[in-house]
Amino acid sequence: MRKPLGPGRKQDQGGLLRPRPRRAGRGRGEHKDGAIPHMVLLVHGDFMETYQWHCGGTIISEKFVLTAAQCTIKDEVIYVRTATVKKSDALDPKRLYKVARIVRHPDYNEVEDYNDIALLETQTEMLLDRLAMPACLPVGDSYNDSSAVALGFGTVGFGGKFSDSLSKVVLTKFSSEECAKHYKPASDLPYGIKGNIHLCYGDKIVSRDTCTGDAGGPLHIDNKDVHCMFRVIGIISFGIACGIIGVPGVYTRVAAYTPWIESIVWPD
Numbered sequence: 185m186r187k188p189l190g191p192g193r194k195q196d197q198g199g200l201l202r203p204r205p206r207r208a209g210r211g212r213g214e215h216k217d218g219a220i221p222h223m224v225l226l227v228h229g230d231f232m233e234t235y236q237w238h239c240g241g242t243i244i245s246e247k248f249v250l251t252a253a254q255c256t257i258k259d260e261v262i263y264v265r266t267a268t269v270k271k272s273d274a275l276d277p278k279r280l281y282k283v284a285r286i287v288r289h290p291d292y293n294e295v296e297d298y299n300d301i302a303l304l305e306t307q308t309e310m311l312l313d314r315l316a317m318p319a320c321l322p323v324g325d326s327y328n329d330s331s332a333v334a335l336g337f338g339t340v341g342f343g344g345k346f347s348d349s350l351s352k353v354v355l356t357k358f359s360s361e362e363c364a365k366h367y368k369p370a371s372d373l374p375y376g377i378k379g380n381i382h383l384c385y386g387d388k389i390v391s392r393d394t395c396t397g398d399a400g401g402p403l404h405i406d407n408k409d410v411h412c413m414f415r416v417i418g419i420i421s422f423g424i425a426c427g428i429i430g431v432p433g434v435y436t437r438v439a440a441y442t443p444w445i446e447s448i449v450w451p452d
Contacts, residue, residue, distance in 0.1 A: 222319035222414055223335050223350065223402060224249055225271065226304075227263040227280070237271055237346075240336050240401025242416045243318045246309040248449045251400035252419050252436065253292040253302040262286070264306055267315035271337060272348050279316070281306040287448055289441065297373050298381060300421045300436045303448055319404060320412040321446075322439040329417055330357050332385060332405050334435075338397025342426035346397050353392050355385035355403075358432040366424060366431050381440045383418045386432030394433050395426035403435050 226239045239255035241264065249264050256262070262283040265275070285305040292299040310316060335352050339345060360379030369376045377384065385403065386393055394401070403418030418435030425431075438445075 220335055220350065220352070220414075221267075221315055221317040222404070222416065223268070225265040225268050225337060226251065226255060226400065227265055228258065228260050237337065238397075239399050240420070241304065242402040242404075242419075243310065243312075243316060244321060244416070244445070245318055245449050246312060247306050249304040249306070250402075250416065250419065250438070250445065251302055251304060252300045252421055253288045254294075254300055254421075255400040256286045256288060256302050256304070257294055262304065264304060264310070266310055268350065270349050278311055281308060281310055283307070289444065295372060297422055297434070298375075298378065299441075301419055301438075301441050303445065318412070319402065319414045319416040320407050321442050322415055322417050323442060325439070327405060327415065327417075329383075329405055331355065332357070332403050332417060334385070334394045334398070334401065334403045334418075334420060334433075336394055336398030336401040336420065338399075339395045339426070342395060344395075353394065355392060355433075356387055358384040358386060360384065363432055363434065367434065377434065381437050382421075383435040383437045384432035385418070385435060386428075386430070388430050391427035391429055393423065393427040394420050 222243045224241045224243060225237055226241055228236050228238045239251060241249040241251035244250050264281045264283060266279045283304045284307040287303040289299040289301045331354060333352050333354050335350060337347050337350055340347055360377055363384035364377045367373060367377045398420045401420045402416045403420065404414040404416045407413060407415040417438055419438060421434050421436050423433035
């Protein structure tokens with residue numbers, strides 16, 4: 185089983201793999217008209233020496249980005265790059281922000297695939313405009329999440345090359361029972377799939393999925409509120425290979441952590 189590998193992670197031999205950032209495979213569509221405003225790219229390393237693009241994230245306020253905890257486990261400098269359509273585009277200094285604080289969920293454990301969620305606080309406020317703006321958090325369950333869109337810059341298929349362009353994939357929701365058939369209890373998933381903190385999305389007819397390099401990125405649905413175009417309902421977390429028809433990927437259920445997120449981002 186494949187899982188999202190954050191910076192510094194290695195694939196286990198046999199059984200469940202450690203979470204490996206996953207990426208949209210076949211069925212993806214590249215965004216040629218502009219960036220998805222809440223999507224960010226995480227940059228690990230020192231720009232004066234070497235750096236790597238690892239994982240995605242979601243803007244949720246002027247100074248906070250939501251991502252997967254697995255994307256923050258390596259002790260190195262992290263930058264947030266906003267308004268990005270192509271990684272190869274020239275870096276705009278006004279769109280690059282150094283991370284000042286990492287807040288992993290207190291129940292996150294590198295060994296197990298639960299509570300894979302973290303917040304990144306930038307040193308300065310991010311420039312918010314039509315190319316970079318926050319997504320809304322889910323509150324309650326009065327929204328239609330039968331299908332959702334995942335975003336990322338990861339590989340095009342399992343073992344493939346990393347995409348230079350931001351891509352999206354529309355996925356279908358799987359029930360916890362359907363998901364559990366593919367994710368049996370194991371060393372890094374001792375209690376199996378937990379429907380209260382996990383979401384499962386994939387496709388039962390064609391090969392659509394996220395893949396290596398996508399971890400931390402958003403799973404979102406359209407939001408009818410004119411002040412907030414998208415609602416982030418999931419964080420790309422782990423899965424089995426990429427794009428296997430009928431086998432969903434697993435996402436952190438953001439709604440389960442909304443109170444925790446609000447207590448840090450908006451403490452008052």
